[in-house]
Amino acid sequence: MKVSKFFSFFFKMFSGLLLITASISFSAEAFASADSYEPDNTLQNAKAIPLHDSRPESAGSEYDWIQSHNFYDVGDEDWVKFYLVEGKIYTVEVKEPGSKCNAAIGIYDKFGDPVIPEENMAFAGEKEYTQFTCKADGIYYARIRQIGAAYGEDTDYKLVLYIPIQGTDWGRICGNIKPPVPNAILSTTEVGSLSYNNISYYHIPHPPGSFILTVEATGYETCSKPFEINERQDTTLDDISLKPINNEPPKYHSADYNSPDYEISLSELLRLIQIYNEGGAYHCDPKGEGGYAFGAGSAEERKGEPHDSDYNPQDWNISQSELLRLIQLRTSGLYHSDPAGEDGFAPGKPKRR
Ligand SMILES: [Ca+2]
Ligand SMILES: [Ca+2]
Ligand SMILES: [Ca+2]
Ligand SMILES: [Ca+2]
Numbered sequence: 001m002k003v004s005k006f007f008s009f010f011f012k013m014f015s016g017l018l019l020i021t022a023s024i025s026f027s028a029e030a031f032a033s034a035d036s037y038e039p040d041n042t043l044q045n046a047k048a049i050p051l052h053d054s055r056p057e058s059a060g061s062e063y064d065w066i067q068s069h070n071f072y073d074v075g076d077e078d079w080v081k082f083y084l085v086e087g088k089i090y091t092v093e094v095k096e097p098g099s100k101c102n103a104a105i106g107i108y109d110k111f112g113d114p115v116i117p118e119e120n121m122a123f124a125g126e127k128e129y130t131q132f133t134c135k136a137d138g139i140y141y142a143r144i145r146q147i148g149a150a151y152g153e154d155t156d157y158k159l160v161l162y163i164p165i166q167g168t169d170w171g172r173i174c175g176n177i178k179p180p181v182p183n184a185i186l187s188t189t190e191v192g193s194l195s196y197n198n199i200s201y202y203h204i205p206h207p208p209g210s211f212i213l214t215v216e217a218t219g220y221e222t223c224s225k226p227f228e229i230n231e232r233q234d235t236t237l238d239d240i241s242l243k244p245i246n247n248e249p250p251k252y253h254s255a256d257y258n259s260p261d262y263e264i265s266l267s268e269l270l271r272l273i274q275i276y277n278e279g280g281a282y283h284c285d286p287k288g289e290g291g292y293a294f295g296a297g298s299a300e301e302r303k304g305e306p307h308d309s310d311y312n313p314q315d316w317n318i319s320q321s322e323l324l325r326l327i328q329l330r331t332s333g334l335y336h337s338d339p340a341g342e343d344g345f346a347p348g349k350p351k352r353r
Contacts, residue, residue: 032070032072032073032151032152032153032155032156033072034070034072034073034076035068035069035070035072035078035156036068037067037069037078037080038072038076039258039267040078040079040080041075041076041077041078041079042079042265042266043079043108043112043141043143044263044265044266045079045265045267046079046080046081046141047079047080047081047196047259048080048081048082048182048183048194048195048196049065049067049080049081049082049142049159049160049161049194049196050065050082050161050193050194050195050196050202050203050204051065051082051161051162051163051191051192051193051204051205052064052065052066052160052161052162052205053065053162053166053172053203053204053205054162054163054164054166054205055166055168055170055205058172058205063174063201063203065160065161065196065203066158066159066160067080067158067159067160068156068157068158068159069144069156069157069158069159070098070101070152070155070156070157071101071145071146071150071151071152071155072151072152072155073151073152074151075151076146076151077143077144077145077146078143078144078145078159079141079142079143079144080141080142080144080159080161081139081140081141081142081183081194082139082140082141082142082161082192082193082194083137083138083139083140083185083186083187083192083193083194084134084137084138084139084140084192085134085137085187085188085189085190085191085192086134086135086136086137087133087134088133088134088163088190088191089131089132089133089134089163089164089165090131090132090133090134090161090162090163090164091129091130091131091160091161091162091163091164092105092107092129092130092142092159092160092161093127093128093129093159093160093161093162094127094128094129094144094157094158094159095127095157095158095159095160096127096157096158097124097125097126097127097128097156097157098125098153098154098155098156098157099124099125099154100124100125100150100153100154100155101124101125101146101150101154101155101156101157102122102123102124102125102146102147102148102150103120103122103128103144103145103146103147103157104118104119104120104128104144104145104146104147105118105119105120105128105129105130105142105143105144106118106119106130106142106143106145107130107132107140107141107142108140108141108142108143109138109140109141110138110139110140110141112141115132115135115140116130116132118143120147124148124150130142131164137187137192139185139194142161144157144159163191163205166205167207168232169207169208169231169232170205170206170207170208170232171205171206171208171229171230171231171232171233171234171235172203172204172205172206172234172235173202173203173204173206173213173227173229173234173235173236173237174201174202174203174204174234174235174236174237175201175202175236175237175238175239175240176200176201176202176239176240177195177200177202177215177217177239177240177242178200178239178240178241178242179200179242179249180195180199180200181195181217181218181219181220181242182195182196182259182260182261183195183217183218183261184215184216184217184220184242185214185215185216185217186202186204186213186214186215187213187214187216188206188211188212188213188214189211189212190206190207190211191204191205191206191207195217206229206235207229208229208230208231208232208233209228209229210226210227210228211226211227211228211229212224212225212226212227213225213226213227213237213240215240215242217242218250218261218262218334218336218349218350219244219245219249219250219262219336219337219350220242220243220244220245220250221242221243221244221245223240223241223242223243225237225238225240245350245351245352246350246352246353248337248338248339248350249337250262250336250337250350251337251344252337253308253309253326253329253335253337253345254290254291254292254305254307254308254309255268255269255271255272255290255307255308255309255326255329256268256335257271257290257291258290262334262335262336263330263333263334263335264326264329264330264335268290268330269326269327269330271289271290272307272309272318272323272326273323274294275292275294275307275318276318276320276323278294278295279294279295280317280318280319281294281295281296281316281317282294282295282296282297282307282310282316282317282318283295283296283297283298283301283302283316284297284301284302284303284304284305285297285301292307296316297316302316308343308344308345309322309323309325309326309343310322311325311342311343311344312325312342312343325342325343328347329345329347331347332347332348333348334347334348334349335347335348336348336349336350337350338350
């Protein structure tokens with residue numbers, strides 16, 4: 001049958017990719033260890049970077065949002081994402097580079113199209129930066145890649161995103177988002193930021209005056225909060241409680257584990273394909289990639305939560321149709337939890353009923 005031929009090709013291709021991935025992570029041990037933001041080699045795997053507060057009094061604080069990266073092995077590149085407000089100037093800077101770090105910085109929109117030409121002015125061991133004016137509110141990406149053949153030792157660098165003309169009268173707004181959600185967009189007319197991982201605390205440099213903070217998160221009603229901030233002051237806002245759309249708290253699919261963000265990345269899909277290719281049987285394993293391991297395991301190892309992809313029937317085995325369902329959720333871009341969905345999920349963004 002044509003369809004099965006297509007899929008055997010498809011799986012062969014992915015098995016090849018898996019081998020490549022496995023060999024990269026193996027040889028990495030001989031060089032340097034991966035930075036804590038890996039895997040982040042694609043736009044889809046980009047990790048959020050909040051806006052750095054460039055005031056001297058914020059230097060060295062826990063929330064200065066300076067990220068430590070490196071180019072740990074051949075082909076490593078680092079993608080970050082951030083929310084920008086129209087008409088403002090932004091800087092992405094690679095600072096304190098190791099002697100072999102020769103970074104180029106590219107800025108991309110959500111479609112992966114370059115916003116400005118890639119910047120590569122400095123030599124190895126020198127800081128690099130790019131500066132640009134944002135043309136429309138939205139999420140943007142930076143790709144930091146190594147020029148030349150050096151990887152591993154001495155390729156480390158620090159990465160910051162900041163507003164270069166941040167006024168001396170700026171203060172900052174801080175507070176908590178409940179529940180903590182990754183990639184929530186926090187924005188005013190002046191400044192925007194993405195919440196980082198599952199940290200509920202936000203901490204954003206902001207000019208003084210009266211503003212409205214808007215919080216948008218997948219699966220939740222958009223929430224607005226007026227506030228006032230005085231010159232050079234820290235203003236702690238009341239907790240922001242996000243209300244689930246249709247009163248159904250969003251739930252992540254267990255395939256969506258690195259990172260959980262209502263998007264099934266290629267590497268997340270590959271993990272399920274890997275289980276399928278190994279025969280489909282799996283069991284719970286807290287130390288296994290994504291919380292599961294190959295093979296039927298013991299009865300004890302099948303007492304935990306089954307994988308969300310194992311639903312038709314739930315038999316501790318991933319069938320081809322169950323795998324196809326995950327491909328469908330991935331192809332739609334975002335997915336969401338939906339009790340009416342065949343597997344408790346549905347493609348696309350949640351809609352109000
Ligand atoms: Ca890296
Ligand atoms: Ca990387
Ligand atoms: Ca994901
Ligand atoms: Ca099954």
